Amino acid sequence: MKIFEEIESEVRSYARSFPRLFNRAKNEFLYDDDGNEYLDFLAGAGTLNYGHNNDLFKEKLLEYIASDNITHGLDLHTNAKKEFLETFSEKILKPRNFNYTVMFTGPTGTNAVEAALKIARKNTGRENIISFTNGWHGQTLGSLSVTGNSTHRGGAGVTLSGASRMPYDGYLGDDVDTTAYLDKVLCDSSSGIDKPAAVIVETVQGEGGINAASFDWLRNLSDICKAHDILLIIDDIQAGCGRTGTFFSFEEAGIYPDIVTLSKSLSGYGLPFAVLLMKDGLDQWKPGEHNGTFRGNNHAFVTAKAAIDNYWSDDTFSKEIKRKGEYISERLEKIVAKYGDGNFTHRGRGMFKGINCINGDLAEKITRSAFKKGLIIETSGADDQIVKFLCPLIISDENLKKGIDIIEESIKEVCAKEDSIPEESCYFDDVVLDTNN
Template sequence: MTNSEQKDLLVFERRESAVRSYCRAFPKMFDRAVNATIYGADDKEYIDFLAGCASLNYGHNDPDMKQALIDFISRDGIAHGLDMHTNAKRDFLETFHSRILAPRNMDYRTMFTGPTGANAVEAALKLARKVTGRTNVISFTNGFHGMTLGALATTGNAGKRGGAGTELSGVHRAPFDGYFGDNVDTAEQLDILLSDSSAGIDAPAAILVEAVQGEGGLNVASKEWMQKMQAIAKKHGALFIVDDIQAGCGRTGTFFSFEEMDIEPDIITMAKSLSGMGLPFAVTLFKPELDIWKPGEHNGTFRGNNHAFITAKVAIEKFWSDDTFQAEIKEKSEFLEQRLQSIADKYGFSLKGRGMMKGIDCGSGEAAADICEHAFENGVIVETSGSDDEIVKILAPLTIEKETFAKGLDIIETAFDCTLVDKNQRSAAE
């Protein structure tokens, strides 16, 4: 790092809160980005395997979204509209229905909740409790649903929960699919507990689950397990909520992560890549009969982000009007799996995840962190995941060029080789 860069970064050290995190792992001044490549202020190139934590599934600065947004701003289009009627919101709603919901035979109301996924989760929890008249929510081990108090209560990570500063209640934690190994049916366990009035678990308002646990370690729920969970929710009078904030918008291969599971959630939360361009945008989808909100009962100042409506509409039209993009995701997912499986086999590690959210379990957070640091030093931005940050997690843009993807994975493989060989040599010397 040059003296000039060090001086620039001191501004953040002096002026920004200590809560900052990603910049500590990637100490670099970044300036611009195109698709899957980020450029430092010194023009050094970095391949982006983080993609804004899956907020940039369509890459950085997609030209069509960028032009649509420039045109909208140039004609003085309304940027901030609360929840008032605007052309931009109407066009998004119609496009989302005609291109996403209707082709999948999905009938849902769309609620604009505010800028973050946590807002969408908060709205989902409030609605479930309002509809059922119950307070308890079932969430799962290693689940992550946001950092606001309600969403944080449903999150499993002790480190995240520890920052709450208050009691986090109203939630019962159940074991996720495979938590005790392949031979233990955790869905059956939950059903038995909920069926026993003396088990000590209050009747739930909702069961909240991710099909793939993004932050929790890329744990994948099976189709059969998700179907059982939906049936359990119905049997016990609870609403079935799927958090599709990180796994949605094509990340697992289909627009919704649960599309091939033959389930029909009562409520779905979405954010991250929904705007198409990394703009703040979140929604809660729910079946029409659940729409018992009173006007203004849940709101947010920035729920009417018209800039996000503009880019989201373009993203849907460009990438989801036919099956072409989905086929491209499948091809890249298979390539990613092949490359990561080869690395995992070399070191006796395991492959985690599904679609274009995959990673390698390195067995320890220290090893994973060292690998990510080596990758960054050589031009790849990649993060960790899991209870102990033991997973090297690949979240490349779905639009990444094949050559760039291969180059980035070459750097990842070299990072594994150099880091683990060096570590083994040090251990042998000791």
């Protein structure tokens, strides 16, 4: 580990939580240099929905590389890009009646968000963007301007402008429809909020604490955007690609966003890949106006196509995700009832779930205990108070049970050591969302 301490930046984070030298990974498992096996409930922060080194994708990738096919192609036409676009169109967009133009941005999620903000402003001629409390959209300056977390915003080193924050669903309590507040603000010329180019939102806030917006709230938000001639951007970078049970996390809400960002598990193999989807008429870019040396990863085209072919040609995989999601909910409900004593709650949708531990100290103790027992799982939320489930969607029933068993054992162990769970002065009871909504 000496070399990392000597020359790697202090910015590293996951390595501090899981201080091992990892050298191999397969499906839902990671292995370290000492041969220890770990169940992976982190999965590349949601990048490995189909697991590590998925054999269905690896075969296609190795075949492509061995044939000396195009690795780097700028935005040139390649066979790999052609086949991905055909597959994405036929198996993802058309069955959902989505008529989106596909833009290949730089290979990170934050680049897709930057492109979304720029094209919204370019189309409307307006600057302001509405985003939401606890929202997370990336680390570059534009993305940070619409991100809620103060620590990450503070790292920008400059004033972040061009955005206005609104309360997310449930932020002001169960009985407050925050979309009504947004509508009021937009209708009032003296609200102090400039009419925005767009609203950007996650249907489930991953880094923000697994806060899941209700479908009614999302539909209301969509209607308000239409009524006020505002573009709706869905950031589906972490919640998309099946994490909530459908390919797009907003499908069951019955909405049709103007712009969608995708990245993380889009490549299926952990390869950097991001796209921006735009409704007809929004593609107002001039050639090269949002450029980048690595827009369009040909290796990722290959594995992304394989992911769609193998998992999204029908609804079998979607049904499996929902079934596993229901099992996770049932287990978490029992854990909360057994150990919560009013102090734990659970939240989320599909296989995108979390346990609220009230404070980050308690959550950290639970995840640290779990790591000692062979489970890698992270925290999220404003104070890192959420134990966050991001296991691969392809995980076996046996290993899903094993992972949750470890979490339960860790909670039991930590709670036994705590004389009492500290109360938080700003803590509000959280809503247990109906995952079947």
